[in-house]
Amino acid sequence: MTAEPYAKSTIEAYLARLSSAEPEPGGGSAAALVGAMAAALVSMVSNLTLGRDKYMGVQEQMAEIKMNAEFALARLADLITTDALAYGLVAQAMKLPKGTPEENKARGAALQGALVDATEVPLEIAETAAEVARLALPAAELGNASAASDAAVAAVLADAAAQAAALNVKINLGWIEDPGFAGEVWSRVETVLCETAHLRDTILSVTYAKL
Amino acid sequence: MTAEPYAKSTIEAYLARLSSAEPEPGGGSAAALVGAMAAALVSMVSNLTLGRDKYMGVQEQMAEIKMNAEFALARLADLITTDALAYGLVAQAMKLPKGTPEENKARGAALQGALVDATEVPLEIAETAAEVARLALPAAELGNASAASDAAVAAVLADAAAQAAALNVKINLGWIEDPGFAGEVWSRVETVLCETAHLRDTILSVTYAKL
Numbered sequence: 001m002t003a004e005p006y007a008k009s010t011i012e013a014y015l016a017r018l019s020s021a022e023p024e025p026g027g028g029s030a031a032a033l034v035g036a037m038a039a040a041l042v043s044m045v046s047n048l049t050l051g052r053d054k055y056m057g058v059q060e061q062m063a064e065i066k067m068n069a070e071f072a073l074a075r076l077a078d079l080i081t082t083d084a085l086a087y088g089l090v091a092q093a094m095k096l097p098k099g100t101p102e103e104n105k106a107r108g109a110a111l112q113g114a115l116v117d118a119t120e121v122p123l124e125i126a127e128t129a130a131e132v133a134r135l136a137l138p139a140a141e142l143g144n145a146s147a148a149s150d151a152a153v154a155a156v157l158a159d160a161a162a163q164a165a166a167l168n169v170k171i172n173l174g175w176i177e178d179p180g181f182a183g184e185v186w187s188r189v190e191t192v193l194c195e196t197a198h199l200r201d202t203i204l205s206v207t208y209a210k211l
Numbered sequence: 212m213t214a215e216p217y218a219k220s221t222i223e224a225y226l227a228r229l230s231s232a233e234p235e236p237g238g239g240s241a242a243a244l245v246g247a248m249a250a251a252l253v254s255m256v257s258n259l260t261l262g263r264d265k266y267m268g269v270q271e272q273m274a275e276i277k278m279n280a281e282f283a284l285a286r287l288a289d290l291i292t293t294d295a296l297a298y299g300l301v302a303q304a305m306k307l308p309k310g311t312p313e314e315n316k317a318r319g320a321a322l323q324g325a326l327v328d329a330t331e332v333p334l335e336i337a338e339t340a341a342e343v344a345r346l347a348l349p350a351a352e353l354g355n356a357s358a359a360s361d362a363a364v365a366a367v368l369a370d371a372a373a374q375a376a377a378l379n380v381k382i383n384l385g386w387i388e389d390p391g392f393a394g395e396v397w398s399r400v401e402t403v404l405c406e407t408a409h410l411r412d413t414i415l416s417v418t419y420a421k422l
Contacts (some may be wrong), residue, residue, distance in 0.1 A: 040230035
């Protein structure tokens with residue numbers, strides 16, 4: 001992990017590090033970046049709608065969409081790095097000594113703690129991506145028609161971010177020993193995936209009908 | 212358009228500009244970046260498989276996957292900027308004078324030319340994303356099992372990149388006056404979308420069965 005957040009690195013440097021054999025960033029961090037791009041596109045649609053005479057009837061709603069999209073964008077941009085850090089702590093715990101029963105027990109406890117944290121990060125990415133998908137619907141329906149395809153791209157990317165985050169939740173759940181935690185987390189992920197897939201299909205239909 | 216390619220800008224700056232009311236970058240540029248991330252993840256899986264004893268039987272195939280993924284990554288990273296430039300030329304042509312019949316005719320010809328170029332860019336993004344999705348399948352099936360979720364995220368992102376690029380092809384086709392060109396382009400896009408959706412579903416099944 002570099003000392004500075006990934007949002008401060010160039011796109012080129014991020015892609016190079018993603019493609020390398022370095023342990024992070026991986027798919028979870030990529031999910032957060034794709035979610036942030038979806039939020040940015042919803043924000044763009046609201047910015048192209050606010051203050052336009054033709055869209056006077058939806059100004060209040062667009063201002064609220066803009067505010068929520070910017071909030072999600074800032075959170076997802078942070079999660080690009082948070083996911084990489086959380087994965088790094090799992091890798092660290094795995095390297096703890098396991099020679100004696102005491103060491104084994106301490107390592108197991110540290111690993112389970114790190115895995116729970118590393119699972120909660122992609123869960124948050126998935127749930128924030130679902131919020132972005134919910135914002136993309138009114139953006140596509142009520143926002144500036146000349147940016148309709150951008151609202152639809154936002155929905156496609158929000159769904160992809162949720163699907164990508166779900167894979168990263170799942171890979172961690174395989175190692176988590178608390179079935180109650182695992183069951184509750186996966187049920188939340190399934191709710192997200194059902195919702196984002198439905199929103200994506202709805203928004204694509206609405207948009208292709210306009211193009 | 213800034214003077215330097217978007218790959219050289221920070222993630223933060225790119226997200227800020229994507230979210231703004233500036234005409235570009237838009238959904239097409241975002242599609243290229245998401246496709247580049249998918250290619251980077253395929254490359255990562257190959258890097259985590261090459262040189263590992265456990266995967267000696269697939270070294271040659273992985274080396275070829277790595278080479279093709281890196282080629283696609285470089286192309287898609289360029290297309291992040293190419294799409295924005297092509298869109299800028301359409302916006303420029305739209306601003307040409309249309310006072311006299313001659314001006315109208317010249318503006319129409321310039322606009323049609325710029326639209327054809329601006330359509331071919333997201334078409335190339337979609338077709339390159341399909342190539343990445345094709346590489347993700349053997350990466351998921353034969354690559355390092357500990358990176359299985361990354362190969363699946365690559366498939367999800369490649370499909371999303373193709374869907375996002377398709378929307379940007381479609382919005383341009385609405386303005387193109389040559390029905391032969393429009394028909395041929397859209398048929399190629401439909402082939403891509405069918406293939407990437409199928410590859411995504413197949414790779415997700417293969418991967419969830421392993422996690």
